[in-house]
Amino acid sequence: MLKSVPRTRRWAAVLGAAAVLAAPLPAYAHDAVLDSNPKDGAVVKEFPSEVSLEFSGLIKPDFNTFALTDLGSGEQILTGEPTVDGQVASLPVPENKRAGEGKYQLGYQITSSDGHATRGKIVFEVSSTGDVTPSTAKPEAKEEASASKSQDANADTEQTSNFGLFAGIAAAVMLLGVLVVAVKKRRDL
Structure with missing residues (x-):
C-alpha cells in the first residue's frame, strides 16, 4: 500500500516549482541603432536617395517598417518595408518623394534579433548650408534626437522595473x- 505524501512535503514541492518558474530570467536588450544614413541630427544639402539604419544585432526579416515624415507639415512622405541585409535595413527614396529643405524624421520599427519589436526615430535636416555633422547640427535637431532616445530608454526602464517588482514580490x-x-x-517533530 502506498503512503500518501505528507502535506508539508507537497507544499515544499509546490513552492520549489514556483521558485524555479519565478526565478529572474536574463534581461535581453533590444537592438539599438549604431549608425544611420543620414546621421541622426545631421544637416545635409540634398535629400537622400536612400535611408538606412545599422543595428547592433541581426534584424529578423519580417514586420519591419520605415516611415519618412516632414516635421514641418506633419505629412508622411514615404512608408515602406526596408530591405534587410544582416544588421542593416535600407529603403530607397524615389525621386518624386524627395522633398526640399526642411526637417525630417525617419521612424522605424524592426524585429530585433531577440524577436521583439524595436521602435524609434532619427531626425535630419535638408538645407542649402548642409553637410553638417551631427555634433555641429543645429541645437533643436539634437534636442529632438536626444528626446527620442530618452523616451526609448524610459520605456525600456519601465519594463525592466515592472519585471523587477514582480520578481521581488514572487521571491x-x-x-x-x-x-x-x-x-x-x-511542529510535527
Whole structure:
C-alpha cells in the first residue's frame, strides 16, 4: 500500500516549482541603432536617395517598417518595408518623394534579433548650408534626437522595473511559503 505524501512535503514541492518558474530570467536588450544614413541630427544639402539604419544585432526579416515624415507639415512622405541585409535595413527614396529643405524624421520599427519589436526615430535636416555633422547640427535637431532616445530608454526602464517588482514580490511570497513549511515541519517533530 502506498503512503500518501505528507502535506508539508507537497507544499515544499509546490513552492520549489514556483521558485524555479519565478526565478529572474536574463534581461535581453533590444537592438539599438549604431549608425544611420543620414546621421541622426545631421544637416545635409540634398535629400537622400536612400535611408538606412545599422543595428547592433541581426534584424529578423519580417514586420519591419520605415516611415519618412516632414516635421514641418506633419505629412508622411514615404512608408515602406526596408530591405534587410544582416544588421542593416535600407529603403530607397524615389525621386518624386524627395522633398526640399526642411526637417525630417525617419521612424522605424524592426524585429530585433531577440524577436521583439524595436521602435524609434532619427531626425535630419535638408538645407542649402548642409553637410553638417551631427555634433555641429543645429541645437533643436539634437534636442529632438536626444528626446527620442530618452523616451526609448524610459520605456525600456519601465519594463525592466515592472519585471523587477514582480520578481521581488514572487521571491517574498516564496520565502514566506518556505518559512511556513519549516515552522509546520518543526511542529510535527
